[in-house]
Amino acid sequence: MNGYEKPIEATLSIIGGKWKIIILCHLIKGTKRPKELKQLIPEISSKMLRKQLDELEKDGIVTRHLHGEFPRKVDYSLTDYGYSLESTLNLLTSWGSQCIDRKNNQLLN
Numbered sequence: 001m002n003g004y005e006k007p008i009e010a011t012l013s014i015i016g017g018k019w020k021i022i023i024l025c026h027l028i029k030g031t032k033r034p035k036e037l038k039q040l041i042p043e044i045s046s047k048m049l050r051k052q053l054d055e056l057e058k059d060g061i062v063t064r065h066l067h068g069e070f071p072r073k074v075d076y077s078l079t080d081y082g083y084s085l086e087s088t089l090n091l092l093t094s095w096g097s098q099c100i101d102r103k104n105n106q107l108l109n
Contacts, residue, residue, distance in 0.1 A: 014059045015085065019044050019052045024082065025089055027062060031077040061085070 004010045015021055019041070026032060026040050038049055053076055056062040061082040067073040078085075 014056075014061065017052070019048060020056060021089065021092065023049070023052055023056065024061070024078070024085060025093065027076060027078050027082070028086055028089055031065070031075050033073065033075045037076070056082075 004013070015024065022041055022044075023037060026037060032040075034046075034049060034053070037053075038044065038046060041049070044052075053062060053064070057064050057076075060079055062076045063079050065075050065077065067075075
């Protein structure tokens with residue numbers, strides 16, 4: 001038994017929270033170094049970014065690539081399992097756009 005009673009519980013345990021979906025939306029576009037992600041998401045602290053990436057790696061959503069050169073370079077990319085979230089991320093992004101449009105229309109009226 002996995003401890004989840006509903007599928008949405010499993011989903012949210014892996015991609016829930018404030019930052020994970022935002023990180024995934026950037027990684028769906030390609031491999032990124034932590035510094036690039038930090039520039040794309042300036043509101044996230046470096047510590048929280050590392051924590052979220054570690055959790056996503058532990059869950060098999062992202063993979064960490066360590067390059068042996070000096071100074072050491074690390075980058076992150078989605079695994080095949082992570083790419084299976086692409087249609088879900090697209091739907092969430094589309095829904096978010098509708099929310100923004102709705103809010104803007106309410107402000108105009």
